[in-house]
Amino acid sequence: MWLPVAVFLAVCIFIVLVRLFLGPTQPDRLVGLDTLNTIVVVTMVILGVAFKEVIYIDVGIVYALLSFVTTLFIAKYIEKGKF
Amino acid sequence: MILNVITYICIAIGCFFNMLAAVGLHRFPDVYTRLHAGTKCTTFGSIFLIVAVVIQSVSVWVAEGLSSPQSILTLHAVIALVAILLTNPTSAHAIGRAAHRSGVKPARAVVDDLEKEKP
Numbered sequence: 001m002w003l004p005v006a007v008f009l010a011v012c013i014f015i016v017l018v019r020l021f022l023g024p025t026q027p028d029r030l031v032g033l034d035t036l037n038t039i040v041v042v043t044m045v046i047l048g049v050a051f052k053e054v055i056y057i058d059v060g061i062v063y064a065l066l067s068f069v070t071t072l073f074i075a076k077y078i079e080k081g082k083f
Numbered sequence: 084m085i086l087n088v089i090t091y092i093c094i095a096i097g098c099f100f101n102m103l104a105a106v107g108l109h110r111f112p113d114v115y116t117r118l119h120a121g122t123k124c125t126t127f128g129s130i131f132l133i134v135a136v137v138i139q140s141v142s143v144w145v146a147e148g149l150s151s152p153q154s155i156l157t158l159h160a161v162i163a164l165v166a167i168l169l170t171n172p173t174s175a176h177a178i179g180r181a182a183h184r185s186g187v188k189p190a191r192a193v194v195d196d197l198e199k200e201k202p
Binding site: 046071 | 105109129180187
């Protein structure tokens, strides 16, 4: 029941990844990265429910917080041209 | 049985909105509209997917009681949802501000009132 959902979300991740490679400007790539991070967190939760392993969901929580910090730093870099 | 039906409906809504986010990143013309598609749709879709997880564990609770291992899993899933709900709009705001200040214009824009507000 849950594994096809994870596969579907993985397909969505690949579609977003195409935008991350194509993106004409820097903010385009950053938008792609942000979308990809959110879908990856949801996929980790779904995989954790599918295999009944809590550790996958913990990985998802830490990934969400770290990717938030990453996005803020890249946005600051795009804004000012330096850190 | 009714809980299973509700779970499937929530999964369908969540998958549909995540797919809309992925497609919208390719269909929209510039950064700001892509931000609109990519951020809001994934937040809404992940809300519904994790609500589906919670409803499915409610059906487990009805069968086995609250002390089943599903309880810890559901609690952590809700914490992950809270993390997404707190961080996703904030990072979208940061990306939009950074894109405007780095000089990226909206496609087919005529008037840019935010330009006057620049310090």
